[in-house]
Amino acid sequence: MILRLAFGSLVARMLTVSMTILAIALSVALFLGVEKIRTGAKASFADTISGTDLIVGARSGSVQLLLYSVFRIGNATNNLTWDSYQDIAERPEVDWIVPISLGDSHRQFRVMGTTPAFFDRYKYRSGQSLVVRDGAIMADLFDAVVGADVAATLGYDVDDPIVVAHGLVSFSEHKDQPFRVSGILEKTGTPVDRTVIVSLEAIEAVHVDWQSGAQIPGQSTPADVIRQMDLKPQAVTAALVGVKSRLQVFGLQRAINAYPQEPLLAILPGVALQELWQIVGIAETALMAVSTMVVVTALIGMMATIFSSLNERRREMAIFRAMGARPSVVLGLLMFEAVLTAAIGAILGLGLLYVGLFIGQPLIDNAFGIWLPIDAPAMREVWILLGVVIAGAIVGMVPALRAYRLSLADGMMVKI
């Protein structure tokens, strides 16, 4: 019954109490949301590439190799010669190898030359394969497959002609070899969405009349002549490698890193992703800190509300005391109020999070390629909610102790 009275007292102050609850709920939803996005982003990030055992490129840093080969950020310092590529491909440990050739662009998007095997071997989000949404993968020398973002941004459909520019920010376009969009990929949330994929030979083909980054004046080889040429590449930018047995990964990595003919680097994508995330992770800590502050602010707001309610409630406390309640009952009443407010706020916040997730999940996946799974609250989230309630109790202690002292001093006589 005492609890019912405490609850009744809360209900009687519905307006201020509900504002406090709302503030706590919003802060909790924000905190959980940030947490959700953080883990979702981390998972999406780690899922950018899976199924690949090693990434091989010219010797540089592992993060740099990962950045340019997978995320298409920055440039390769050097290439991997075709001979070295062949050597690696012929090693007994190698199950499959897919070359990647970068360096050209189409509008703001990178062009990547590779083999059709890329579509079988490249996996993301724990083993998902690329899916061609419209059309098919490259069948002809001048076919290009574009990622979902490329198609969406530039409004491409299958069979649209596209022109590849040499270099990354360049006005010298390879106008004489127009490509055709042969396929559009399904959205993946990976850098593939922002990539134009052509065959390795196509990369060579567009450079037939080019030397040292400039077109040889007056020279323009017709497309059908190019088709007759030997378009074997001299070098590729990097290669994705799969091994026959996972046990051989480290042996192969050592062998490639010690390759005598050329300075090469082989990295484990998972390890390099971890390294990269540690760099990005500072932002995640900052996000956590900010959302923690918001929760703390909401709880302090609750403390202020309880404090300001103490004066109007001195009569209530005095009645309890006169009826024989010990001062500790008064303390308990206020603690209960704080805990109840925090708990309702926390649960409401959790509800808000799920509403937000249901609405936001497809939008966030589309816009940022971050997949936020809608699961039952994990242990971690339960702990966070519990933490909010405990913090509410601690914060509520301050006005409760004040009420305790007041009710000791007032006794049962309050002259208002």
Place this chain on the structure above:
Amino acid sequence: MPDSNPILHLDDVTYRWPGRPSFGLHVPILTVAPAETVLLLGESGSGKSTLLSLICGTLIAQSGRVVVAGRNTALLSAGRRDRFRAEQIGLIFQQFNLLPFASVRDNIILPLQFAPDRRRRVADINAVAADLCSDLGLPENIMQSQAGTLSVGQQQRVAAARALIGTPPLIIADEPTSSLDAATQETFLNLLFQQARAHGTTLLMVSHDARLSDQFDRVIHMADIVRTTRDAV
């Protein structure tokens, strides 16, 4: 306990407010017999509130004895004293007696929550509370109403029912009628007396209104029993 033992006995009680050593209160002797109705007459500032707090045990005298129902309240621990108050004393204040957000029923049975012995004397809480309400002339359907929605007169009757429930041996009423108009005052007092007599309860009422005197067994003037000191430091 034989009836000859006083329900309330104050003996050479001295109290000084902490931090205000110049302002003190001294009660040489005050005795109230069981089932007696006593009117304590005094102007405001005569130390009534302090005296009531001493009797109820929310203030503790520096010297002397405050004996309620045979127990020296100063010898009880603070927690026991709070329970003792709930068990022995029904309280009615001048106004703002009730928790406005709670139902009439919850207000009436509130003291029972802190007084297990008093609770045991009430077999069926709801029935007893309803009986008290009807005895005090409250409407039948009032039990679930919110106390804050009642008129002041009704609120005072609910407070009376709360003081009477579980028949504590002593009821202390602090100016219970001062917020009521004359007609309501008289009805309220009649009902209160009726109930106190029916249950053999002692009634100690504090008032500044001498017109109430003839209804009580005994009238005590504050000035006769209490000496307040306001000596200059």
